[in-house]
Amino acid sequence: MSGFSLLRIAGSALTAQRFRMDVISSNIANLETTRTPEGGPYHRKIVSFQSMMVGENQGQGVKVAQLTEDPSERLVYDPSHPDADPETGMVHYPDMDLITELTDLMSAQRSFEMNSNAIAIARQVYTKSMEIGR
Numbered sequence: 001m002s003g004f005s006l007l008r009i010a011g012s013a014l015t016a017q018r019f020r021m022d023v024i025s026s027n028i029a030n031l032e033t034t035r036t037p038e039g040g041p042y043h044r045k046i047v048s049f050q051s052m053m054v055g056e057n058q059g060q061g062v063k064v065a066q067l068t069e070d071p072s073e074r075l076v077y078d079p080s081h082p083d084a085d086p087e088t089g090m091v092h093y094p095d096m097d098l099i100t101e102l103t104d105l106m107s108a109q110r111s112f113e114m115n116s117n118a119i120a121i122a123r124q125v126y127t128k129s130m131e132i133g134r
Helices: 005-029 098-132
Strands: 044-053 060-070 073-077 090-094
Touching: 005 044, 005 060, 005 098
Parallel strands: none
Antiparallel strands: 044 060, 073 090
């Protein structure tokens, strides 16, 4: 494992967690969206990660493997809503929970912070190593 593999690993994790935070933020912003440009309600998006080799014997990293949509919806009776079905009065909403989204966001933020701290510590170690080598 090379001396800078920790930076590559933590850097790839920062990128992946930043993407995850962006997706979760989009989910939160669209909690009550009943109409999208594609038609129908917004669908919750879920990020999946995958480990990867950064290079030959240089350590592993992480990358976004997949962005999936949860097709589930919840029906609410509201005949006065502009997107209500004219016959039944039912409105299709995304099946998302604010608490779940906020918990996922906190988890992604903590992972981002830990990897950021790992980079800062690695930088300190590399700096001290170079001072010793003088």
